[in-house]
Amino acid sequence: MTKGGSCSGDLQSVVPVFAALGDPIRLSIVARLSENGPLPTIRLTEGVGAISRQGINGHLRVLEEAGLVESARVGRMRQWQLRTQKIAIIRKHLERISIVWDARIAALRALVEDDAAPLSPPALCRPER
């Protein structure tokens, strides 16, 4: 578990979130929930071309297990709504990756342009073994 290496911490825990968003149907579900507010399953099934209710249900389960949506029975239908917490978490991870990378590239560029001794490459984490 913690053997994955690098100091990314719990980065691996957000893999299901990215995987859940990496599907056109699921991403459109998230977008529709964001724009139209909470919706029942049957409402989400309409508007997605040529896919059964059970197919949509499977996608909703994936989104639910990833922590991106939550649901509750309202009468005889199940209402789905977004949860923005996981989205905030992956936004933070992405921000960190961008910042660390840009800083590293800037440092490398400075090293090259200053023609300094390129030995001992800078390492924010570990020298990769």
Place this chain on the structure above:
Amino acid sequence: MTKGGSCSGDLQSVVPVFAALGDPIRLSIVARLSENGPLPTIRLTEGVGAISRQGINGHLRVLEEAGLVESARVGRMRQWQLRTQKIAIIRKHLERISIVWDARIAALRALVEDDAAPLSPPALCRPER
């Protein structure tokens, strides 16, 4: 193409980016590139337990097609480095989804608490048909 509905615009174009990040190996590759700077394929193969070079190569191709990394031949090895542009794009999409949703939920909550007429639900996009 433009039939997908909702005013999400080019949201579907970032699906491959999320799909590329939705794999533990690929996400760890991105993290290692972010932390350790540009690396050749053979270096990325080490450190990932029990997977062949071709396996890593496949993942790198996926990341490349998603626009998350780019590569160049340096001598007899292929050097890989991050591209932060697509990361910035999906950060923007995620930010928008969070903001729109939170605003909508806040408006709904205000409607309920003010006990106003709950008819004609607010719609930032379209009333979902």
Place this chain on the structure above:
DNA sequence: TCCATGCGCAACCTCCCAGTTGCGCGCAGC
């Protein structure tokens, strides 16, 4: 010149999952 290294291409295999279908149940409305 010769050898080791790192990469690219192609074929092959395995297995997981997206999607369908069928059926039954619970709730809303008449």
Place this chain on the structure above:
DNA sequence: GCTGCGCGCAACTGGGAGGTTGCGCATGGA
């Protein structure tokens, strides 16, 4: 009561992604 709508569960299936193996080529160093 009865009927219809929306949902949940289970079994089945096809296709594609992930991974390996084998081979050949180009490059760098002795």
